[in-house]
Amino acid sequence: MTGSQRTIERLLPAVPASDGAGVRLKRSIGTASLDHLDPFLLLDQFDTENAEDYISGFPNHPHRGFETVTYMIDGRMRHQDTSGGGGVLRSGGVQWMTAGRGIIHSEMPEQEDGLMKGFQLWVNLPACDKMNAPRYQNIEPEDVPEVTHDNGAKIRVVAGSYDGVDGAVGKIAVEPLYVDVGLPAGGRVEIPVSAG
Incomplete structure (x- = not known):
């Protein structure tokens, strides 16, 4: 990272x-x-x-x-x-x-x-x-892990890994980070991205 x-x-x-x-x-x-x-x-x-x-x-x-x-x-x-x-x-x-x-x-x-x-x-x-x-x-909604931050930001981890949480989708050839980020008004979050 x-x-x-x-x-x-x-x-x-x-x-x-x-x-x-x-x-x-x-x-x-x-x-x-x-x-x-x-x-x-x-x-x-x-x-x-x-x-x-x-x-x-x-x-x-x-x-x-x-x-x-x-x-x-x-x-x-x-x-x-x-x-x-x-x-x-x-x-x-x-x-x-x-x-x-x-x-x-x-x-x-x-x-x-x-x-x-x-x-x-x-x-x-x-x-x-x-x-x-x-x-x-087919990944059900309840099987997509979610990380919640103190500021109210919610990150659903579809694929890859974020904040020590592995995404719901596995065994994929290309290893992307695929997240759904929900932010409260005025909120922010930093997502580390691999070089390359």
Whole structure:
């Protein structure tokens, strides 16, 4: 870990996009402005109360050579795949799918109205892991450990390690630190980041 501070180089707004069978979302990574940030291939945000923006979902489609990480803040989504993986992703839960040598899966809403809010990150696999067997991890909200600081800051540790607490997701090829930080008004927290 390093104690040095880094300066923000530039701010790039998310770009409106549509994916799956017409799901409306905003894309931050994987756009013309930010198309090469290996191992991160894509970062999408979905955040709407309008069911027409998400109800069509993501019917069966293939992936290969990377991992998808879906973090649900609000809402319910059902995952099914050809490796036998599946489950319902609900508010506060995480779905980590390793496509490896190839998988076909679907992600469909388990709700017909109300807020659907979350993120999906695509993480490139190292060349030596691209042909591994596909697998799926469904992490329930109550299984994501949380660190609470005296100032009221709450850090949910999805993957990696923070303040001596290991994240809920394990056995992943790329070892990211993936946390959800909740701060009270005026609050702050420092997250140590490995060099590199």
